[in-house]
Amino acid sequence: MGLDYQLVLWNKHKKTYDKIVAISMLLYIVLFAVITVVFNSETSIETLVIRAFGSLAIVMLHIILAIGPLSRLNSKFLPILYNRRHLGVSMFIAALIHGGFSIFQFHALGDVNPFYSLFTSNMDYNSLTNFPFQVLGFFALLILFTMASTSHDFFLKNLSAIIWKRLHMLVYLAYTLIIAHVFLGAFQQETSPFTIGFLFIGFVVISSLHIVTAFKEGKIDRVKAEKDTEGWLKVCEINEIEEERAKIFTVNNERIAVFKYKGKLSAVHNVCKHQGGPLGEGKIIDGCITCPWHGYQYLPHNGQSPPPFTEKVATYQLKLMESIVYINPNALEEGTEVEPVII
Amino acid sequence: MNSGLRKAHKYSWLLLFIIIPLIMFFSMKHIALFESTKKADIEHSFSRVNPDRDFENDLIKVAFYPKNIEIILKTTLKNASSTVYTVDENNKKRKIIGQLTTAGIYFFDLNDIPKNIIIYDDIKEVLITKTNF
Numbered sequence: 001m002g003l004d005y006q007l008v009l010w011n012k013h014k015k016t017y018d019k020i021v022a023i024s025m026l027l028y029i030v031l032f033a034v035i036t037v038v039f040n041s042e043t044s045i046e047t048l049v050i051r052a053f054g055s056l057a058i059v060m061l062h063i064i065l066a067i068g069p070l071s072r073l074n075s076k077f078l079p080i081l082y083n084r085r086h087l088g089v090s091m092f093i094a095a096l097i098h099g100g101f102s103i104f105q106f107h108a109l110g111d112v113n114p115f116y117s118l119f120t121s122n123m124d125y126n127s128l129t130n131f132p133f134q135v136l137g138f139f140a141l142l143i144l145f146t147m148a149s150t151s152h153d154f155f156l157k158n159l160s161a162i163i164w165k166r167l168h169m170l171v172y173l174a175y176t177l178i179i180a181h182v183f184l185g186a187f188q189q190e191t192s193p194f195t196i197g198f199l200f201i202g203f204v205v206i207s208s209l210h211i212v213t214a215f216k217e218g219k220i221d222r223v224k225a226e227k228d229t230e231g232w233l234k235v236c237e238i239n240e241i242e243e244e245r246a247k248i249f250t251v252n253n254e255r256i257a258v259f260k261y262k263g264k265l266s267a268v269h270n271v272c273k274h275q276g277g278p279l280g281e282g283k284i285i286d287g288c289i290t291c292p293w294h295g296y297q298y299l300p301h302n303g304q305s306p307p308p309f310t311e312k313v314a315t316y317q318l319k320l321m322e323s324i325v326y327i328n329p330n331a332l333e334e335g336t337e338v339e340p341v342i343i
Numbered sequence: 344m345n346s347g348l349r350k351a352h353k354y355s356w357l358l359l360f361i362i363i364p365l366i367m368f369f370s371m372k373h374i375a376l377f378e379s380t381k382k383a384d385i386e387h388s389f390s391r392v393n394p395d396r397d398f399e400n401d402l403i404k405v406a407f408y409p410k411n412i413e414i415i416l417k418t419t420l421k422n423a424s425s426t427v428y429t430v431d432e433n434n435k436k437r438k439i440i441g442q443l444t445t446a447g448i449y450f451f452d453l454n455d456i457p458k459n460i461i462i463y464d465d466i467k468e469v470l471i472t473k474t475n476f
Contacts, residue, residue: 040421044467047423128370129444165348172355179363183370188445189419200367207360214353221346253346276344 017083021090028056046105051186054098058182060091061175062202069213075281078292085151092148099141102134133185140177143170153274161276179203221253232319232326238343239323241265246289248280251329255280256316258325259289259300264340266300267316267327274311302337395456398474405474407456412440414449414460422464425471429457434473436463 032052036043043051067084071077107114107121122132147168150156156164179199187196225233233251235258241247246257248270255270257280268289270280277293284290288297288306298305303313312335317328320341332338344352394406394413404415414427425443428436440451443462461473 128372130442131370162345162348165344166351169351169355172359176359176363176366180366180370183367187370189421189423196371203363203367207356207363210352210356211360214349214356217349218353221349271345276348278344 013079014083014086017079018086021087025056025060025090025094028059029053032056046101050098050101050105053094053101054182054186057091057095057098058178058199058202060087060094061171061178062206064088064091065171065175065206066209069209072213072217073209075292078281081293082295089148089151092144095141095144099137102137106134128184129188131184131188133181133188136177136184137181140174140181143174143177147171147174156275161273165276220248220255221250223250225249225251228321228326232328235318235325235327237323238265238320238325241325244284246280246282247325248278249327251327254331256327257289258318258327259284260343261287261300263343264300265318265320265325265343266338266340267318268298268300268303269314269316269331269334271313272296273313279313301340302335304335396476398476400472402472403462403474405460409456410454411450411452412456412460414443414451416443416446416449419444419446420462420471422467422469422471424464424466426463426465427451428461428463429453430459430461430473432458434459434461436461 029052032055033048036048036051064084064087067077067080067087071081103114103118107117110117112120118134118138119132122130122134124130124132147170150159150164150167159167182199183196225235227233233249235249236247238260241258241260244259244261246259249256249258249267255278256267257270257278258265258267259280261284268279270278272279272291272293274291274294274296277291277296279289279291279298282290282292284300285297287299289300290297296305296311297309298311298313301315303315305311314331314334315336315338316331317338318341319326319328320343325341394408396407398405402417402420404417406413420443426439427441427443427449429438429440431437437457440453440460441449443449458476459474462471463469464471
């Protein structure tokens with residue numbers, strides 16, 4: 001959780017993770033270079049750099065796009081989600097090297113402005129085999145730049161989580177542009193079934209993961225709860241909630257997390273104020289509900305982040321009758337204190 | 344995420360699930376996927392019979408007609424640039440008549456049919472192939 005906006009919020013795990021990412025990227029580049037030299041020794045160094053970093057960025061983008069749905073389907077992937085932003089910025093650096101070298105190689109050696117050349121050297125928009133694919137890559141790079149430069153918590157805080165999240169959904173547009181860039185560009189010259197197959201299978205895997213997750217989540221949203229005579233909704237049996245964990249419950253498409261801790265029950269809105277992470281999938285650490293995505297914390301009885309932090313989520317009233325937990329579906333003001341139910 | 348964002352993600356991916364395969368299909372439509380790996384096996388024939396002259400080597404088949412040239416590029420070239428030039432008697436480049444990209448059949452209309460043509464990589468400045476008459 002950041003009060004002061006440091007350049008990067010390092011911790012031991014993040015450093016280890018970043019080392020793994022950097023070493024993996026380096027290994028990929030070295031391996032790509034060796035394979036290219038062995039099997040296609042005529043390739044120039046500029047072409048090698050362009051292809052190595054371009055393909056590296058695509059591989060990384062696929063991994064990044066898979067992390068979200070994988071962590072929704074299996075909580076073992078959550079530590080990777082926690083570190084996804086660094087992977088995203090690293091991917092942008094790889095894409096920037098690819099784009100920078102391409103613009104230099106193909107557009108900067110003449111006597112016109114390289115960006116003017118990029119947009120005017122090929123205007124054959126009606127052709128599929130000779131489409132100006134570099135323009136698509138340029139726009140994808142602009143989107144990735146916007147995302148990388150706003151990835152810091154400073155922008156998240158100032159843009160609000162909803163706007164930030166919608167801005168970062170532009171990655172889907174970037175992904176589409178990159179697919180078109182590769183298929184209308186490199187694949188028109190290098191028709192290798194292996195590389196085409198890789199991107200096709202990659203797309204099938206990524207889109208299937210996202211769609212399966214979306215339908216699974218939609219199913220949770222549509223669950224209808226039983227009401228008691230006072231309009232309170234039945235959540236579950238008390239023993240269905242694990243100690244220090246929560247049961248997620250849906251009311252009018254909004255999710256609520258009912259936590260059990262130290263012989264008590266409290267309920268808060270399920271959406272973390274930081275990046276919209278699912279609080280109910282986190283656990284109680286040091287007496288605080290801890291978001292599984294980036295570790296933001298809230299006190300269970302009032303939904304407030306412990307001082308000096310100021311984030312607040314809505315709270316709900318609970319009651320326990322004959323081992324069944326009931327909830328008042330009307331949310332209280334964010335940060336409202338609610339006496340926990342004693343078990 | 345709240346319900347609205349979950350829906351936005353869901354509809355985005357449903358849309359991409361339709362759009363991206365279309366992009367892949369249309370961009371691959373004119374590509375012979377396995378052509379580059381079996382260039383020697385492919386049999387090509389000119390679209391018209393009885394050209395004035397014709398030429399064939401490992402990379403190309405060329406037919407010269409009274410007002411145009413037909414070039415069959417047997418395999419996609421590895422060169423980033425492959426430009427077709429007419430040449431004079433001393434094999435000096437005279438005029439650009441077009442560009443070759445992927446393997447396939449190319450027609451170039453010309454008023455003045457040359458004796459020979461060359462295919463030249465302007466980036467690396469190397470001769471890729473030429474006709475010999």
